[in-house]
Amino acid sequence: MMKQKITIGLLLLCCSLVSIQAQRTTSLRINEVLVINETNFVDEYGKNYPWIEIFNTSAGTVNIAGCFLTNDINQPRMYPIPKGDVLTKISPRQHVLFWADEKPWHGNFHLNFTLYPDKPNFIALFDSNGKTLIDSITIPYPQKADVSYGLLIDGWGQDRIDSEIKTNSAYKGGSKAWDYMTQVTPSTNNKILDTNEKIDNFLLNDPGGWGMTLTAMGVVFLGLIVLYLMFKLVGNIALNLSKKRAMKASGLTKEEAEGVTQQSSDIYAVIALAIYEATEMHDEENTILTIKNTARHYTPWSSKIYSLRETPHKK
Amino acid sequence: MDFLSFIIENLQTFWTYTGFANVTTGHMIMVLVGLVFIYLAIRYEFEPMLLIPIGFGILIGNIPFKDAGLQVGIYEEGSVLNILYQGVMQGWYPPLIFLGIGAMTDFSALISNPKLMLIGAAAQFGIFGAYVIALTLGFEPNQAGAIGIIGGADGPTAIFLSSKLAPNLMGAIAIAAYSYMALVPVIQPPLMRLFTTKKERVIRMKPPRAVSQTEKIIFPIIGLLLTCFLVPSGLPLLGMLFFGNLLKESGVTRRLAETARGPLIDTITILLGVTVGASTQATQFLTLDSIKIFALGALSFVIATSAGILFVKFFNLFLKEGNKINPLIGNSGVSAVPDSARISQHIGLEYDPTNYLLMHAMGPNVAGVIGSAVAAGILLGFLS
Numbered sequence: 001m002m003k004q005k006i007t008i009g010l011l012l013l014c015c016s017l018v019s020i021q022a023q024r025t026t027s028l029r030i031n032e033v034l035v036i037n038e039t040n041f042v043d044e045y046g047k048n049y050p051w052i053e054i055f056n057t058s059a060g061t062v063n064i065a066g067c068f069l070t071n072d073i074n075q076p077r078m079y080p081i082p083k084g085d086v087l088t089k090i091s092p093r094q095h096v097l098f099w100a101d102e103k104p105w106h107g108n109f110h111l112n113f114t115l116y117p118d119k120p121n122f123i124a125l126f127d128s129n130g131k132t133l134i135d136s137i138t139i140p141y142p143q144k145a146d147v148s149y150g151l152l153i154d155g156w157g158q159d160r161i162d163s164e165i166k167t168n169s170a171y172k173g174g175s176k177a178w179d180y181m182t183q184v185t186p187s188t189n190n191k192i193l194d195t196n197e198k199i200d201n202f203l204l205n206d207p208g209g210w211g212m213t214l215t216a217m218g219v220v221f222l223g224l225i226v227l228y229l230m231f232k233l234v235g236n237i238a239l240n241l242s243k244k245r246a247m248k249a250s251g252l253t254k255e256e257a258e259g260v261t262q263q264s265s266d267i268y269a270v271i272a273l274a275i276y277e278a279t280e281m282h283d284e285e286n287t288i289l290t291i292k293n294t295a296r297h298y299t300p301w302s303s304k305i306y307s308l309r310e311t312p313h314k315k
Numbered sequence: 316m317d318f319l320s321f322i323i324e325n326l327q328t329f330w331t332y333t334g335f336a337n338v339t340t341g342h343m344i345m346v347l348v349g350l351v352f353i354y355l356a357i358r359y360e361f362e363p364m365l366l367i368p369i370g371f372g373i374l375i376g377n378i379p380f381k382d383a384g385l386q387v388g389i390y391e392e393g394s395v396l397n398i399l400y401q402g403v404m405q406g407w408y409p410p411l412i413f414l415g416i417g418a419m420t421d422f423s424a425l426i427s428n429p430k431l432m433l434i435g436a437a438a439q440f441g442i443f444g445a446y447v448i449a450l451t452l453g454f455e456p457n458q459a460g461a462i463g464i465i466g467g468a469d470g471p472t473a474i475f476l477s478s479k480l481a482p483n484l485m486g487a488i489a490i491a492a493y494s495y496m497a498l499v500p501v502i503q504p505p506l507m508r509l510f511t512t513k514k515e516r517v518i519r520m521k522p523p524r525a526v527s528q529t530e531k532i533i534f535p536i537i538g539l540l541l542t543c544f545l546v547p548s549g550l551p552l553l554g555m556l557f558f559g560n561l562l563k564e565s566g567v568t569r570r571l572a573e574t575a576r577g578p579l580i581d582t583i584t585i586l587l588g589v590t591v592g593a594s595t596q597a598t599q600f601l602t603l604d605s606i607k608i609f610a611l612g613a614l615s616f617v618i619a620t621s622a623g624i625l626f627v628k629f630f631n632l633f634l635k636e637g638n639k640i641n642p643l644i645g646n647s648g649v650s651a652v653p654d655s656a657r658i659s660q661h662i663g664l665e666y667d668p669t670n671y672l673l674m675h676a677m678g679p680n681v682a683g684v685i686g687s688a689v690a691a692g693i694l695l696g697f698l699s
Contacts, residue, residue: 199455199457202456202698203455203456207450208451209446209450209456212446213443213447215693216443216690216694217436217439217440217443219545219546219689220436220439220689223436223542223545223546224433224682227429228433230537230541231425231429234530235426238530242527
């Protein structure tokens, strides 16, 4: 019993840890970087510094606090993003900006390292354990002043682009995930989504709706055919089991048992009703007679004492 | 200003706030519609659980008032009705209704004769028939998808999908879906007679076999895993439907199942019905699009019913004598549970007073619920 409880406890713990991890930081991506900031976006002190934009690709809010940003793979814990700041919570599909100005005392979003204009810059985001790499990028050298380097579509890394090229014929984008941006877009989308590509695609390729009809009905039929096959199989297994039970219980032959198990539920209903009326027993499972314990087990959840008010009375 | 003038001025101001001063023809038409709904529910008992809350909701939503920031209208942010309406807007009432439906549905008929699931799939042609026609009428694909789902004959699914794909059309879609569900006894019988011969109407089907408790427990688990792995976007509806069914069939969560199929579904039905009704404010609702949606809704029901019946006739070509399906249960593929199954029973009894089709019809009927939720998931995945 104790072992069972421990196993269940561990399973629940594992599940919760996995789900917490899934909702936490794995969906963060380094989205855009400006290495040489001469006249572009200024920080809250009015200064131009390099910056790094992080994007939350998920549909849930993610708190980046506790994670680490670094420009040195050998020092993954270089800048611990402070906890206790509400602004470290990144809303779904939103961005945060970190200033690489080596002035962490300017605020939680000011890093203790900078980016160098005269060499490639490695940037990495590590999880709060300081070991799990969430995302990294090496910004190539040289970089132009006031031109950022970023993901052409927010959150879409090279894996996603490759997958879209392979599987989505409607994908019209390029083959590169990272490139120099035509417009610098700090804390906003790299690609402005002013249309719904899916709907445009349907309007273009399936204006009459027949493609959708065929595809969707195909999927509906497929789903229900799979269910049908599965339950045909489950039904056959159940019938065979009942047959075996009947044979075992009453010493019937295979043919006789066949007859018993193929009976309709109407007959069982009549038998069950007769047994119930005569003895207050009933069938719950084919060919197995079950007698239910009618004793009421006490539980405070169903206790009337806790749900009824005491009747007022004079003392 | 003397006292009398003061009183008169106040009364004049008060008059501008009353419904009488703000009433329009649109309001009166909608009030009339609400009254018709209530009449149909009480006089003919057409889906009274739905038509009474919706009909009264229409009255609530169409009381004219001065737009003076009083926070009384359903579309005014922060008003009580607006807060209750969030469950519709955000799409969390429909999955809760599905939880209750799962907890009250007995899938035995379907499990004992799983081939009836295919009728539930065939009836979904109503959704896509209406989708094609809606596109022809100039609706955008996402709007056409939301309108098409009326053909699924499933109110919660229609509300869920339209809240995601075309929130501006949701009021009309919901009202159309529930109206036609209530009118199933009027729409379906003529089609059932039209597409079947007298010989077909008296086909006797094999009585369903007894289903073990184990099979009933396995059904929601496998059902969830198979359908949601195939169409994850149907998860909110299918997940709750199968969860509710497991609560019912597991045998160890009786109290939870009773709550889900009792007080919970009743509460949500009240809130859903009254807020959907109230969302039909004349100013938002009485448009040409609404009329088109009602016409398309009727068509989608006709297509769905016809497709179900014709599919059974087609299916019978491949079945041996003795295993044939009575095409009168084809109409039950639309998921208006259990009304369309009851219609199969009534029409079947008209032609053979000893041929009880109800249990057989319940199979495609609940398969229709699964089928329409899968179809909604597909539309959501493709068009959102």
